[in-house]
Amino acid sequence: MAITDDLSIQQNFVDGAIATLIFAHGAGANMDSVFMTEFTQLLNERHINVIRFNFPYMQQRLIDGKRRPPSKMDVLKESYINRIKQHSPELPLFIGGKSMGSRVAAMVADEDKVSGVICIGYPFHPQKKPEKLRLEPLQNTDRPVVIVQGDRDALGNKTEINDYGLANNIHVYFVEDGDHDLKPRVKSGFTHLQHKITAANLIKSFIEEQSKC
Known part of the structure; x- marks a missing residue:
C-alpha cells in the first residue's frame, strides 16, 4: 500500500x-x-492498482459529522481532474467509480493520461425518473467505456439501457438480477460476492484489452 x-x-x-x-x-x-473497500481488494487481487478518494463534500462530512448533499457537478469534476493531474502514471491509467463517481469520471474522460473509463452501476437516470436521462457524459467521449450494471438497477435497468442506442465505444455488461449495488435477490441463486467477482473479472479483461491499444 502506498502512503x-x-x-x-x-x-x-x-x-x-x-x-x-x-x-x-x-x-x-x-x-x-x-463496497468500495471490498471491490478494491478484488481489483488488487487482479493486479490492478487502485486510488480511492473522497470528494470534498464527503471529506467535510467525515470531519464535522454533518450530512450534506453532493457538491455541484462542476465542483465534483474539478476534484476528479485534480486527482488525475496529481498522478504521474508509469502504468496505463483508467478512471471510474461507483454510481455518481462513474458519472463524474465519464465527464472528465477526455483528460490527458486517461486510457478508459470504468463504471459500476452507472446512474442513467434518477430513481423513478426514467425520462431524466444522463447519457450526455457517455455520448461526449470517444474513450472506451465499460459499464457493469445490475439488470434490475433502479437507475437504469437492462430493458431501458438496451433501448438507448449507445455508441460502439460503450460496452455494457449485466449481472443477473443485480440491483444498483450489483446485489441479487436470494431467489436468483447468485450471491453478491459472485457478482462482484464477475465485475472485477470484466474490468480486468477490459483493462488488458485497452492496454494493448
Missing part, C-alpha cells in the same frame, strides 16, 4: 500491477464504504 499524507485519498498498490484505476465513490457512501 499519503492526504486523508482524503487511499492508494492501494500491488506488485506486478498491470494498470492503475482512480476509483470514485457514489453520492452517499465514502471511499471506505464496504
Whole structure:
C-alpha cells in the first residue's frame, strides 16, 4: 500500500500491477464504504492498482459529522481532474467509480493520461425518473467505456439501457438480477460476492484489452 499524507485519498498498490484505476465513490457512501473497500481488494487481487478518494463534500462530512448533499457537478469534476493531474502514471491509467463517481469520471474522460473509463452501476437516470436521462457524459467521449450494471438497477435497468442506442465505444455488461449495488435477490441463486467477482473479472479483461491499444 502506498502512503499519503492526504486523508482524503487511499492508494492501494500491488506488485506486478498491470494498470492503475482512480476509483470514485457514489453520492452517499465514502471511499471506505464496504463496497468500495471490498471491490478494491478484488481489483488488487487482479493486479490492478487502485486510488480511492473522497470528494470534498464527503471529506467535510467525515470531519464535522454533518450530512450534506453532493457538491455541484462542476465542483465534483474539478476534484476528479485534480486527482488525475496529481498522478504521474508509469502504468496505463483508467478512471471510474461507483454510481455518481462513474458519472463524474465519464465527464472528465477526455483528460490527458486517461486510457478508459470504468463504471459500476452507472446512474442513467434518477430513481423513478426514467425520462431524466444522463447519457450526455457517455455520448461526449470517444474513450472506451465499460459499464457493469445490475439488470434490475433502479437507475437504469437492462430493458431501458438496451433501448438507448449507445455508441460502439460503450460496452455494457449485466449481472443477473443485480440491483444498483450489483446485489441479487436470494431467489436468483447468485450471491453478491459472485457478482462482484464477475465485475472485477470484466474490468480486468477490459483493462488488458485497452492496454494493448
